[in-house]
Amino acid sequence: MPAAVEALGALAHKHRLAVFRILVQTGKSGKPASDIAQALDIPNSSLSFHLAHLARAGLVVQTRQGRSLIYTANYNAVNALVAYLMENCCEGIPCSTDAICATKPGLHEVAA
Amino acid sequence: MPAAVEALGALAHKHRLAVFRILVQTGKSGKPASDIAQALDIPNSSLSFHLAHLARAGLVVQTRQGRSLIYTANYNAVNALVAYLMENCCEGIPCSTDAICATKPGLHEVAA
DNA sequence: TCGATATTTCGATAATAGTCGAAATATCGA
DNA sequence: TCGATATTTCGACTATTATCGAAATATCGA
Secondary structure: OHHHHHHHHHHOOHHHHHHHHHHHHHOOOOEEHHHHHHHHOOOHHHHHHHHHHHHHOOOEEEEEEOOEEEEEEOHHHHHHHHHHHOOOHHHHOOOOOOOOOOOOOOOOOOOO | OHHHHHHHHHHOOHHHHHHHHHHHHHOOOOEEHHHHHHHHOOOHHHHHHHHHHHHHOOOEEEEEEOOEEEEEEOHHHHHHHHHHHOOOHHHHOOOOOOOOOOOOOOOOOOOO
């Protein structure tokens, strides 16, 4: 799963991790790039680079709304990542494998 | 939490992710460096670099056993990472925050 | 269509990370 | 103590990633 390396690499940066956490906390309504840039206080071109990185890894989804591009966290990507990390954990000793968030019907589902 | 960036960065590499997953699957008994090197087919010096990276990030723990150094996965580090990623998720809409593995009393606990 | 707003792409530069052979360190058994 | 085994540290090189200003693209309202 080279996708897992890409997702982890996308999160392994101060600014990108901050962006992702903001979007996780915001929920399915998402935030425009401008709001995020203001929150982080970095140049637009730098933010754009990081948003593209997160999107390429499937961790965020971009949708246009007028002149703004709205970014939303993809919770399922995190679930998949954790499932992959913990796959066949611990020589068969039972572990919780519950999804962290978002995959239960009726709760804030986001396209995978 | 710069520790989260460090942990994510430690996992964001083909070889280190493979090492970590092997140790997750091995459980608390752990594996010596030599076994891991053989499984991955990379030079000792390269593996040593990656193991040190994982250890620095708190994802694996090293203990000596004779001439061998045994490495063990630290499940709690992953739990902490996921908790941090999903903190205050989704504008208060309820989410599962169960630990993935290893923090329940009686099940394969590893020092944090 | 034009000017303003929102965001991305480009290009150059600076910084960090990965690779691997060779030498160093630690432990063991004889 | 000595030779063998297990692993790490060092050093030099290459490759990848981050940064940010300036120019390009997309959308809107008038």
